[in-house]
Amino acid sequence: MKKANYYFTLFLVLFTTIFSFMNMFQIVKVSTNVIQIVLSNLLPSLLPFMILISLCLSLGLFQLFSYFIQFLFSPLFHLTPHMSSLYFVSFFCGYPTNAKIIKESYELGYINIDQLQHLLSIASFSSLSFVSLSLPLDKALLIYLCHIIPSLIKAIIHKEDYQFLSFSETLYSLKNPHMTFVQALKQSIMSSLTAFIFILGYMLVFQFVGYSLHSIIQNEFILAVIQGFLEFSS
Numbered sequence: 001m002k003k004a005n006y007y008f009t010l011f012l013v014l015f016t017t018i019f020s021f022m023n024m025f026q027i028v029k030v031s032t033n034v035i036q037i038v039l040s041n042l043l044p045s046l047l048p049f050m051i052l053i054s055l056c057l058s059l060g061l062f063q064l065f066s067y068f069i070q071f072l073f074s075p076l077f078h079l080t081p082h083m084s085s086l087y088f089v090s091f092f093c094g095y096p097t098n099a100k101i102i103k104e105s106y107e108l109g110y111i112n113i114d115q116l117q118h119l120l121s122i123a124s125f126s127s128l129s130f131v132s133l134s135l136p137l138d139k140a141l142l143i144y145l146c147h148i149i150p151s152l153i154k155a156i157i158h159k160e161d162y163q164f165l166s167f168s169e170t171l172y173s174l175k176n177p178h179m180t181f182v183q184a185l186k187q188s189i190m191s192s193l194t195a196f197i198f199i200l201g202y203m204l205v206f207q208f209v210g211y212s213l214h215s216i217i218q219n220e221f222i223l224a225v226i227q228g229f230l231e232f233s234s
Helices: 002-022 023-060 062-076 081-093 097-107 113-123 126-135 140-157 167-175 181-213 219-230
Strands: none
Touching: 002 023, 002 126, 002 140, 002 181, 023 062, 023 081, 023 181, 062 081, 062 167, 081 113, 081 126, 097 113, 097 181, 097 219, 113 140, 113 181, 126 140, 181 219
């Protein structure tokens, strides 16, 4: 099975590459469209939150928020205080910003690998600002609710032991940040820009694949199903 997936991937990449060289003008148009989407929609709606939340995480300010949100979210969702704050912020910043800060929390030692996996499973939804501002939809609130309701159901039925964070532990994190302000700001900006480079790269590749499939698949229904699997590109 692994070999079949490997050879299929090789064939798909080779086909897309050859198709791109044979249709360079169309590929340039597709690339221009993707870059325009990133600059006009994704960059203003995601980048500021990425930088600010990452900065708060590095400076220990997230622990202060964890102290207050724990009294509501920890008993309700059986999450640790830091997990509670990450989950709460996810409702506003959405994916992929929350995935980035969950990863950074793991790297800073706030959560373990099992907690990281659980947070990723319940926090993989779009932000309200992205749904309402970036997508031309009349029913943005309904789309957002469809995103978060399955997450809330899974979060509520989850059972895990937790301990409340004391105020002295919170103050210790504030007085002993992981890095200086300048270092934290530089790290936040660089990591956020790197994340956007990856997002742009993924979108370009999947758009190229989706566009190249138009030349070999004529059935609109089958093509729509495949494009659904390539939804990330849209």
